[in-house]
Amino acid sequence: MSGPPIAVLVIGGGGREHALAWSLATSARTARVYVAPGNAGIAALPNVECVPLDLSATELADRAEALGVGLTVIGPEAPLVAGVADVFRTRGLAVFGPSAGAARIEGSKVWSKAFMARHGIPSAAYETFTDIDLALAHAQERGACVVKASGLAAGKGAFVCHSAEEAQAAVIALMRDRAHGDAGREVVIEDRLIGEEVSILAFCDGKTAVLMPPVQDHKQLLDGDRGPNTGGMGAFTPVAAVTDAVLDTIASDVVGRAIDGLAAEGTPFIGVLFAGLMVTPDGVRTLEFNCRFGDPETQVVLPLLETDLLDILLACVDGRLDETPIRWRADASAAVVAASAGYPTSRRTGDVISGLDGVDPTTLIFHAGTSRRPDGRLQTSGGRVLASVGVERTLEAALETAYAAIDTIRFRGKQTRRDIGSRSRSLRYADAGVDIDAAAAALARATAAIAATHDSRVLSGTTGFGGLFDLEQNIAGLAHPVLVASTDGIGTKTRIAAALGRWHSIGVDLVHHSINDILVQGAYPLFLLDYVAASALEPDVIAAIVEGIAGACASHAIALLGGETAEMPGVYVDGELDLVATIVGVVDRAAIIDGSRVEAGDAVLALPSSGLHTNGFSLARAALRGLDLGATHGLDQALGDALLTPHRCYLPEVQSLRAAHVDIRALAHITGGGLVDNPPRVVPEALAVQIDPTRVVTPPIFSLIQRCGNIATSEMRRTFNLGLGMLVVVPGAQVNAALAALPDGIEVGRIIARAADAVVFDEVAW
Ligand code: AMP
Numbered sequence: 001m002s003g004p005p006i007a008v009l010v011i012g013g014g015g016r017e018h019a020l021a022w023s024l025a026t027s028a029r030t031a032r033v034y035v036a037p038g039n040a041g042i043a044a045l046p047n048v049e050c051v052p053l054d055l056s057a058t059e060l061a062d063r064a065e066a067l068g069v070g071l072t073v074i075g076p077e078a079p080l081v082a083g084v085a086d087v088f089r090t091r092g093l094a095v096f097g098p099s100a101g102a103a104r105i106e107g108s109k110v111w112s113k114a115f116m117a118r119h120g121i122p123s124a125a126y127e128t129f130t131d132i133d134l135a136l137a138h139a140q141e142r143g144a145c146v147v148k149a150s151g152l153a154a155g156k157g158a159f160v161c162h163s164a165e166e167a168q169a170a171v172i173a174l175m176r177d178r179a180h181g182d183a184g185r186e187v188v189i190e191d192r193l194i195g196e197e198v199s200i201l202a203f204c205d206g207k208t209a210v211l212m213p214p215v216q217d218h219k220q221l222l223d224g225d226r227g228p229n230t231g232g233m234g235a236f237t238p239v240a241a242v243t244d245a246v247l248d249t250i251a252s253d254v255v256g257r258a259i260d261g262l263a264a265e266g267t268p269f270i271g272v273l274f275a276g277l278m279v280t281p282d283g284v285r286t287l288e289f290n291c292r293f294g295d296p297e298t299q300v301v302l303p304l305l306e307t308d309l310l311d312i313l314l315a316c317v318d319g320r321l322d323e324t325p326i327r328w329r330a331d332a333s334a335a336v337v338a339a340s341a342g343y344p345t346s347r348r349t350g351d352v353i354s355g356l357d358g359v360d361p362t363t364l365i366f367h368a369g370t371s372r373r374p375d376g377r378l379q380t381s382g383g384r385v386l387a388s389v390g391v392e393r394t395l396e397a398a399l400e401t402a403y404a405a406i407d408t409i410r411f412r413g414k415q416t417r418r419d420i421g422s423r424s425r426s427l428r429y430a431d432a433g434v435d436i437d438a439a440a441a442a443l444a445r446a447t448a449a450i451a452a453t454h455d456s457r458v459l460s461g462t463t464g465f466g467g468l469f470d471l472e473q474n475i476a477g478l479a480h481p482v483l484v485a486s487t488d489g490i491g492t493k494t495r496i497a498a499a500l501g502r503w504h505s506i507g508v509d510l511v512h513h514s515i516n517d518i519l520v521q522g523a524y525p526l527f528l529l530d531y532v533a534a535s536a537l538e539p540d541v542i543a544a545i546v547e548g549i550a551g552a553c554a555s556h557a558i559a560l561l562g563g564e565t566a567e568m569p570g571v572y573v574d575g576e577l578d579l580v581a582t583i584v585g586v587v588d589r590a591a592i593i594d595g596s597r598v599e600a601g602d603a604v605l606a607l608p609s610s611g612l613h614t615n616g617f618s619l620a621r622a623a624l625r626g627l628d629l630g631a632t633h634g635l636d637q638a639l640g641d642a643l644l645t646p647h648r649c650y651l652p653e654v655q656s657l658r659a660a661h662v663d664i665r666a667l668a669h670i671t672g673g674g675l676v677d678n679p680p681r682v683v684p685e686a687l688a689v690q691i692d693p694t695r696v697v698t699p700p701i702f703s704l705i706q707r708c709g710n711i712a713t714s715e716m717r718r719t720f721n722l723g724l725g726m727l728v729v730v731p732g733a734q735v736n737a738a739l740a741a742l743p744d745g746i747e748v749g750r751i752i753a754r755a756a757d758a759v760v761f762d763e764v765a766w
């Protein structure tokens with residue numbers, strides 16, 4: 001495209017406008033770029049001049065005329081929703097940006113949801129409210145949902161709620177406290193969607209739309225998608241979740257229907273239409289439309305644009321987009337935002353920014369909230385301060401470049417997410433087209449280990465939908481067989497495994513924990529099924545875990561009858577996983593251990609634990625935060641090893657008590673709830689357990705946790721096993737026989753009549 005050079009006016013002063021001005025300034029057709037009001041970064045661009053931002057639309061149009069501007073590009077939503085583009089058009093001035101009528105697609109969520117419904121654009125089910133009481137009642141009823149201010153709220157008006165309480169708090173913040181002013185006069189409450197979020201920006205000329213490369217934005221402030229919503233803390237492209245097929249659906253069912261719908265309703269859309277989408281297992285759903293370029297999406301995509309941006313914008317304004325080929329570089333691009341202290345709730349300004357001169361000059365830095373001090377130094381002047389953008393052949397390299405730059409730039413209170421792009425990296429198997437095969441590859445590696453747990457009782461194992469287990473052999477001698485089943489997980493011990501990258505032992509934990517859980521009812525374990533869920537399946541990790549599980553099953557003659565691996569990006573935090581099992585065992589009805597025969601005077605024996613087992617890890621991690629897992633910290637092994645020591649299995653001890661004909665009256669597995677909550681679960685209400693936990697040598701890991709966390713002894717007892725992994729209640733007269741059957745059993749207490757507490761921690765007079 002050619003034509004005489006023209007001056008361009010960009011309205012806005014954020015990172016998006018910096019990227020627009022940067023791109024436009026490089027156009028062969030641009031005479032000069034004016035930006036109102038711009039920022040310190042924009043002012044430093046060659047051939048770009050910042051001009052003050054006048055308040056009214058008319059004054060803006062006057063200024064454009066005075067400057068001899070041939071095209072005005074409106075960056076932010078507020079002037080578009082307010083009708084600035086209409087004023088320009090009425091005066092015959094070329095403007096890139098939709099009319100107020102078309103901008104309602106962003107300006108009013110209530111209007112936008114109804115528009116989507118009218119035109120069959122897939123979106124979350126919703127209701128709208130102007131009455132706070134009705135909204136509160138609906139939030140109470142819905143529980144997990146998303147509450148959104150209908151009006152503009154700078155990307156901060158949507159609350160993704162996990163419970164009725166959170167949803168009601170959001171309604172109150174928006175409707176009563178007016179956290180976003182009049183934007184919260186009306187709210188939308190919609191279904192919460194789970195999936196991969198993606199931003200699609202499209203150039204539009206009123207009748208045609210051309211999609212830009214899909215971008216994934218990170219809306220939440222904190223790593224792992226936690227914390228409040230922001231305008232966007234970083235973004236990247238390509239997005240693995242958006243396959244060509246998904247993109248086609250977006251082009252036709254979302255962007256296409258929106259463009260056609262807006263034209264049909266008499267408000268053709270000229271500008272950039274931005275669709276915020278969720279790629280869910282049920283298909284693409286539209287979260288919102290915006291009537292403008294995204295921020296930081298623009299900073300990510302424009303560096304990939306090979307076609308002259310000015311030509312494209314003019315083609316949109318002239319309705320010639322269908323004649324304008326648009327080309328993109330096939331590279332990856334990633335932006336990492338640095339935000340100011342307090343953002344997004346409050347924000348501090350005036351902090352001096354340094355380190356920019358140390359940034360590799362080939363890395364793009366787009367300023368958002370920056371200004372110059374009178375002494376010329378750069379300072380923060382907004383919530384999102386600036387973003388670094390890396391453009392490289394691979395996403396990994398682009399992120400590395402962007403992080404290298406952002407880490408070089410310093411200002412007080414700088415907030416930067418460390419995990420931009422990590423969601424996409426975890427999807428690399430999907431990228432490579434092996435997605436579900438990742439689980440299959442992992443299972444293939446563990447197949448031999450699983451097969452080793454199978455004997456003639458297993459009629460069909462992990463290949464069928466269900467596992468078939470023949471009970472015959474195990475119930476042959478039982479008068480009245482009863483199945484005992486339990487499901488449990490190993491909690492946040494998985495995070496230690498993740499931190500150390502050592503997964504085998506948590507498979508062992510899972511099996512031992514499960515065995516103990518049914519052992520306490522006298523059951524002999526038969527088979528187990530496991531469930532591993534993560535944001536992405538790493539074959540090596542899955543294989544190590546399954547091998548750990550299978551090995552532990554094999555050593556206790558338990559069949560690993562089945563299992564499931566689930567890949568749930570967006571549900572689980574990258575790098576972390578959840579590990580759960582269901583175990584089934586059998587017991588003769590007469591041999592069920594239920595504590596009902598426990599009497600005052602019975603003895604309480606403890607079987608030592610191997611360490612924390614699988615409970616108390618959240619408290620332990622909090623207490624030990626910051627300690628090097630590789631160092632010993634006074635223990636006789638590395639802290640990581642001490643924490644990962646597998647859960648002890650008490651099956652051999654119970655079998656040997658049975659062989660010695662000891663009357664096991666109760667067994668208490670000391671798990672979550674520690675020594676305080678578990679013993680009462682197995683003794684009649686009229687009785688109490690008197691124990692002296694100090695008779696068992698407390699493993700040093702517990703003392704370290706207590707010291708580091710400054711944790712009260714009562715809290716330690718309520719949380720941990722403190723070395724007492726399993727309590728065994730036997731008749732007083734059988735103590736010696738029991739201790740003879742238990743090489744490391746220790747007598748720790750007595751059953752007494754209950755006065756107040758169900759567990760009395762005291763020295764026992766024997
Ligand atoms: P919105 O302003 O509507 O884009 O909402 C802001 C952010 O809230 C989105 O980018 C999503 O991260 C999240 N969000 C909005 N609607 C939903 C929904 N229905 N389900 C899940 N998350 C949502």
Ligand code: GLY
Pocket residue numbers: 155217231232290293294295296297
């Ligand atoms: N990054 C999201 C937006 O521009 O609204």
